[in-house]
Amino acid sequence: MDPRIALKRLPFLFAWLSMAVLLLGRFWWPGETSAWASSMRFCLAFFLLAALLNWRQVGAELVERQLLLLMGGLALWVLISVCWLGGEVDILRRGLVLLVFIVATAYLAGRESQTLLRLLQASAVLGALASLVTIGLALHKNGFNFSYRAFRLHSSGIPGFAEFGNPIISGMHLALAGLTAFWSLLSSKRWSGRLFWGLLLLPLGLYVFLSFSRSAWLGVAAGGLFLLWRLGNLRIWIGCGVALVLALVLALLRFPNMLGVEAARNLTHRDVIWKMVLDAMPGYWLQGHGAGVNMDLMQIDRLKVTNTHSLYLEVLFQYGVVGLVLFLGMLLLAVRRLWRCSNDLATLALGLLCGSLAVMFFELHSFIHSPNLIWLWIWLPLAIALGSRERLHAH
Numbered sequence: 001m002d003p004r005i006a007l008k009r010l011p012f013l014f015a016w017l018s019m020a021v022l023l024l025g026r027f028w029w030p031g032e033t034s035a036w037a038s039s040m041r042f043c044l045a046f047f048l049l050a051a052l053l054n055w056r057q058v059g060a061e062l063v064e065r066q067l068l069l070l071m072g073g074l075a076l077w078v079l080i081s082v083c084w085l086g087g088e089v090d091i092l093r094r095g096l097v098l099l100v101f102i103v104a105t106a107y108l109a110g111r112e113s114q115t116l117l118r119l120l121q122a123s124a125v126l127g128a129l130a131s132l133v134t135i136g137l138a139l140h141k142n143g144f145n146f147s148y149r150a151f152r153l154h155s156s157g158i159p160g161f162a163e164f165g166n167p168i169i170s171g172m173h174l175a176l177a178g179l180t181a182f183w184s185l186l187s188s189k190r191w192s193g194r195l196f197w198g199l200l201l202l203p204l205g206l207y208v209f210l211s212f213s214r215s216a217w218l219g220v221a222a223g224g225l226f227l228l229w230r231l232g233n234l235r236i237w238i239g240c241g242v243a244l245v246l247a248l249v250l251a252l253l254r255f256p257n258m259l260g261v262e263a264a265r266n267l268t269h270r271d272v273i274w275k276m277v278l279d280a281m282p283g284y285w286l287q288g289h290g291a292g293v294n295m296d297l298m299q300i301d302r303l304k305v306t307n308t309h310s311l312y313l314e315v316l317f318q319y320g321v322v323g324l325v326l327f328l329g330m331l332l333l334a335v336r337r338l339w340r341c342s343n344d345l346a347t348l349a350l351g352l353l354c355g356s357l358a359v360m361f362f363e364l365h366s367f368i369h370s371p372n373l374i375w376l377w378i379w380l381p382l383a384i385a386l387g388s389r390e391r392l393h394a395h
Contacts, residue, residue, distance in 0.1 A: 087291030127177025171213030
């Protein structure tokens with residue numbers, strides 16, 4: 001092979017490896033979570049080197065210039081927050097890694113959108129397998145004799161495999177896999193494909209429900225409704241409605257107190273936390289408290305609370321109104337770009353973004369951090385929007 005051709009393929013290779021590690025490696029990786037994150041950074045470092053050697057080729061895929069401009073504005077504001085407003089210096093290192101990830105994803109989305117789509121589908125298949133293993137081992141251990149919310153899935157029981165450590169994190173990971181499988185079901189042209197993805201949705205949906213993560217429920221509901229609206233027809237609407245009613249009836253038969261318990265839980269003290277955040281803002285509304293700065297430790301019902309339980313409020317708390325406006329502007333531009341694109345990847349990314357837009361009101365934190373849920377639910381669709389070429393629907 002011509003060395004020049006091989007050199008030009010390097011950005012694709014390392015962008016693909018980075019995405020494969022992010023989407024597939026979280027379910028299992030040698031050395032577990034810390035080694036997984038290090039491997040991700042290692043792949044991104046090689047992508048950065050390859051991108052610098054092919055900067056025109058990579059830069060040509062960053063087509064949403066307004067979104068790129070706002071991202072640059074946010075990066076500058078983060079730098080100001082760290083250097084002049086007392087933010088955490090480590091945010092700069094994490095932010096640089098995140099920027100490289102965004103460029104790698106945008107490049108892959110623009111140059112090889114089907115490749116990125118297949119990686120997302122592979123993660124959905126792996127998620128369904130993890131769901132089956134987790135549910136099977138949990139039922140083998142506990143049977144069906146468990147009360148509502150006493151049985152929250154977060155670990156498969158197999159050391160190192162599908163161990164998320166927290167029901168909210170596990171629920172959100174499998175919710176993303178579920179939305180990908182649902183998009184695949186709606187997009188499939190063959191009955192065999194619809195049957196395959198429909199069967200995968202069963203363990204994914206059951207896992208998300210048994211995680212009892214209301215954030216995951218909300219993400220699936222918001223993203224799924226958008227995908228159904230964008231891709232569904234009357235027959236699919238009726239079929240999904242019947243399936244949803246049947247699932248709700250079965251859940252209420254098994255857990256007759258489910259609705260009462262959820263109503264009684266209400267916001268689970270989030271209103272108290274949000275009030276505390278807003279009470280700490282006078283004098284900091286414009287600039288925030290500083291990049292990476294956490295709110296004061298709060299004790300609620302024997303639980304220690306250190307995050308805002310709303311990503312919107314975390315951005316406001318750390319980066320002020322300026323940071324929040326830049327973030328919201330990025331989200332709006334991403335929604336506009338993904339809506340105007342007709343390719344499959346953009347539709348799925350917009351479904352994921354619709355889910356995260358709702359969830360961010362009540363959950364998610366660590367806005368700029370090492371690889372985490374924010375990378376999957378927010379930065380991934382934003383990066384896809386950055387690299388998606390606009391194709392207006394024909395009228």
